[in-house]
Amino acid sequence: MTMSQPYDAAAIARALVAIPGGRDAYAEAESRAPQGRHRQPPQAELLRLIGENGFRYFRNESDGEPYAVPENGPAIAVPLRAKAHSASGSLRQHLIRDYLTTYNHPPSQSALADAIAALDALACDAPESQLWLRVAPDPDDPNVTWLDLGRADGQSVRIAPGEWTLTYPDPSTGPVWRRTKLVGRLPLPVSPTGGWRAGMEAFAELLPFTEKTLPLAVAWLLAALRPSIPRPIAYLTGEQGTGKTTSGRMLVGLLDGPRTPLRQAPTNDRDLSVTATAGWTLPFDNLLSIPLKLSEFLSRVVTGSADVSRALYSDNDVSVLAFERPILLTGIDVGALKSDLSERMMPLELRPITKRRTITDLWGGYERAHPEILGAMLDLAALVWAELPQAAADLTHRPRMADFYEILYALDRVTGWSGTSTYNGAQRDLVDAVLDGDPAIVALCTWALGPSFPREGWSGTMTDLHGFLSERVRPGEPFPRTAASLSACLNTAAPSLRQRGIYITRSKSNKNGRKYTITAET
Numbered sequence: 001m002t003m004s005q006p007y008d009a010a011a012i013a014r015a016l017v018a019i020p021g022g023r024d025a026y027a028e029a030e031s032r033a034p035q036g037r038h039r040q041p042p043q044a045e046l047l048r049l050i051g052e053n054g055f056r057y058f059r060n061e062s063d064g065e066p067y068a069v070p071e072n073g074p075a076i077a078v079p080l081r082a083k084a085h086s087a088s089g090s091l092r093q094h095l096i097r098d099y100l101t102t103y104n105h106p107p108s109q110s111a112l113a114d115a116i117a118a119l120d121a122l123a124c125d126a127p128e129s130q131l132w133l134r135v136a137p138d139p140d141d142p143n144v145t146w147l148d149l150g151r152a153d154g155q156s157v158r159i160a161p162g163e164w165t166l167t168y169p170d171p172s173t174g175p176v177w178r179r180t181k182l183v184g185r186l187p188l189p190v191s192p193t194g195g196w197r198a199g200m201e202a203f204a205e206l207l208p209f210t211e212k213t214l215p216l217a218v219a220w221l222l223a224a225l226r227p228s229i230p231r232p233i234a235y236l237t238g239e240q241g242t243g244k245t246t247s248g249r250m251l252v253g254l255l256d257g258p259r260t261p262l263r264q265a266p267t268n269d270r271d272l273s274v275t276a277t278a279g280w281t282l283p284f285d286n287l288l289s290i291p292l293k294l295s296e297f298l299s300r301v302v303t304g305s306a307d308v309s310r311a312l313y314s315d316n317d318v319s320v321l322a323f324e325r326p327i328l329l330t331g332i333d334v335g336a337l338k339s340d341l342s343e344r345m346m347p348l349e350l351r352p353i354t355k356r357r358t359i360t361d362l363w364g365g366y367e368r369a370h371p372e373i374l375g376a377m378l379d380l381a382a383l384v385w386a387e388l389p390q391a392a393a394d395l396t397h398r399p400r401m402a403d404f405y406e407i408l409y410a411l412d413r414v415t416g417w418s419g420t421s422t423y424n425g426a427q428r429d430l431v432d433a434v435l436d437g438d439p440a441i442v443a444l445c446t447w448a449l450g451p452s453f454p455r456e457g458w459s460g461t462m463t464d465l466h467g468f469l470s471e472r473v474r475p476g477e478p479f480p481r482t483a484a485s486l487s488a489c490l491n492t493a494a495p496s497l498r499q500r501g502i503y504i505t506r507s508k509s510n511k512n513g514r515k516y517t518i519t520a521e522t
Contacts, residue, residue, distance in 0.1 A: 043107045047095050047115035054098065055091065056171070057119070057126040060178075066123035067131065067176075070094075074154025075171040077131050077178050080120055087179035092116060129176060134183060134255065134280035135227045136175035143385060145226055147378075148177045150185040150257060157189065157378060159225065161386035164189075164378040182279030184257015187367075189375040196383075199376020202369045206362075207247045213348045215419030216426075217251065218380065219408040220346065224255055224281065224326040225381050229403040230303045230344075233327040238350035244330040245285055247350055250366055252281040252328055254374060258367060262330065265294055272297050276325050287331040295341045301325050302344045342430040343400045343495065346423065384410045399427060431496045439477040440486060441493050443469045448502045448520040457519035462487045465516060 055068035055078070066080040068091050082090040089097075092112060099107045138144035138158070146169060147157040154177065158165050166188065169175050192198040200218070209217050216234075223231040234251070236244045245262060253260050262285035266272045272294075276282050282301065290298070301324065357365075387410035398405050408419045435441050447453055447469070460468075462483040469486070473479045480486040490497075490504055497504065501521030506514055 043099075043111035044114035044118075047099060047107055047111055048118050050098050051091060051095055051115060051119045052122065055094075057123040058129040059123065059126055061128045061130045064128075066120060066126060068094075068119075068123075069171045069176055073171075074152070075169045075174055075176045076154050077176050080116070080123060087181055087183060091119065131178040132175045132227065133178050133180070135225060136177075137227050139173060139175070143388075145381075145385075146175050147186075147225060147255075148175075148183065149188070150179070150183045155188075159378060159381050159385060161388075162382055164382045180278045182256065182260065184253075184259055186255075186257055186374065187371040189378050190371045191375040191379055192372040196376040196379040199373050199379070203373050203376070206366055206369065206373075207250055208243060208351045208353055209247075210349045210351050212422045215411065215415070215417040216346055216408070216423060217348050218377070219404065219411050219419055220326065220348075221251070221254060221377055222381050222384055222411065223404045223407050225377075226403075226407070228324060230324075230401055231326050231404050232346035232401045233298060233302060233329060233341075233344050235345050235347045236328065236330040236350060237347050239352060241353060242350035243353055244350060246362070248283055248285060248328055248330045252283045253366075254370070254377065255326075256281050258363070258370065262328075276301055280325065281328060282325045283328040283330075285330050287329055290341065298327060299340050299344055301327060340492065342434045343427075345430055347426055347430070380411070380414065383414045387413050399424070428499070431499050434496050435493065435500065438489065438493065439473050440469060440479055440489055441497070443472040444490075444518075445497075445500060445502065447472060448518060449500070449522060453520060453522075457517055459515055459517045461513050462516055463513075465518075 051068070054071055056071060057066060057068050057080070059066050060077075067077040068080055069075060069077055076088050078088055078091050078094060079085055080091045083092055084090055085093065095112065095115065096106055132146075132148070134148050134150075136146040136148070138146060141160070144158060144160045147159065149155055149157065154168055155166060156169055156175075156177075158167050158169075169177075192202075194201075200214075203218075204214055207217070220231065220234045223229065236248050236251075238244060248262050249260065250258075252262075256279060260279070260281065260283070262283045263275065265284045265287065266275055303324065384407060388406060391406045391410040391413065395406060395409055405420070405423070408423060411417065412419050435445060448458075466480070466483040466486045470479055480489050494504060503519045505517045505519075507517070508514070
C-alpha cells in the first residue's frame, strides 16, 4: 500500500468487518458510492461508518454533552466534540487513528468535519447516562462502589461488603469512566500478607500522623471511596518541618496517583470550578489564610455544587460544571475560620520528623509500598462497607458530616480505634476557635455566660444589642458597623453558640420591630 493510492477498498472493508455490523455497513456505503472504475465510498461516509459501528453514544446526565464508548474497548468515555483529548482521546482522534491504520494516510479535514457533524446529530437521540470520575456507585447495588485505577485497559476495583475484586466494568451495565489529566494511574492493589494492619503500619511509617489523628486520615480516605457524600475537609497541620506538603501529596496520591500535584488556591470562581471538576481530590497547599470567597467555595464543594456560565461561542446556551469533592488543605495556621467552614473541617496533626530521609529514598519507599497500602485500604473499605448498616442502626446522634461519621464509627468497630472520640474533640476545639476569633461573639459569650446576665434571659431589638455589645469591645477591635451586620454575624455563628449553651431566637416583625431573645445555659 503506497501513499499515492487514493483508496484501498479491500483494506477498508477488512477494517470495517472487524467492527460489529461493519460488513453490512460497508456494503451499504459501497452500494451508494458513485459508479466507476474504483467504486469506493467517500471518506466522510467511511469515517461515519467507522464511528457509528465502532462506538456507542450517549449524553452525560450532568451537562448533556455527547460522549462515545468503544464497542470493543474499555468503559472509558470519549468526548465527541473535542478536537483533542490527552487523557482518553477524542472521537476525532480515534477516527483518524482507525482510518490511518487502515489506509496509511490521514483523511481530509473536511471529511472529518462532515463525519463528526453527522455523528453529533445522531447522538441527539442517544440515551442519557452518568459519567463518573475516579469513584462510582454500582448501578445495581447501592452497597457496592467502584474505583477507577486510571489504567488504559479500564481495569477497576469493585468494592462490595466483605470483599473487593479487580475487574473490568461492562460499558453497557457498569460505570463508565471520565478521564482528565488529573486522573493518574494507580498501581494494582495487593492485600498485604499481614492483613490490613501490616498495610497501616507501612502507611504510618511514611505519613507522620499522630496516633490520634491516624484513624481520621484513614476514614477520610475511605469516605473518598464513596461517591456523592459530604466529607470533612482534611486539614494537615503541624509545626514547621513536619512534612505537610509531602504528606499531603502522599495522602491524595493513594487515590489519585503518586504524581498528583498540590495546588495553590485559585483566585476566581471560574478557575476554582474548573479545578474542582478536573480531578477527584482537591488539594490546596501552604494556605496562610482562607479568604471569604475561598471559604464559601470550599463549603459548597464539600456538600456538592455547580458552576453555570455562558457556553463559549453561544448567546443563549450554558455550560455546567458540577462537583462534590474530597478536599485537602495544608498550612501551619490558616487563621480565623468562618463558622460554616469550621463545621466542615477536620484537623489532621502531623508529628515532628526526627529522622530525615532523602526525597529519592522517601518516594522510592512510597511507590514500593503503594500497592499494599492501597490493598490494605480496600481491605478496610470492604469490612467497613459490611459494617455500615449496623453503624447506621446504632448511632442515635450524628454531627454535621453525618455520612462520614457513620464511616468513622464503622471503622472504629472494625479496628478497635477511637476515631469518633478524637473527631468530636476536634470539632469542639474548632467551635471554640471560631467563637474566640470574633470580637463581637467574644463579647456576647463573655456577657451571656457571666454573672451579670439575667437568669430569665435578655430581650430587645438588634439595634439595642448592637449598642450594648459595642460598649463591651475594646477600642480598635473590629465590630459590625450596623445592627444588620451584627444580625448576619450572629446567624452565622448560631450553631457554634448553641454548642456553648447560648440560644438566640427572634420573633415575628411588628410595628415595634423584631425582638430577639437570648438565653444561656450556665
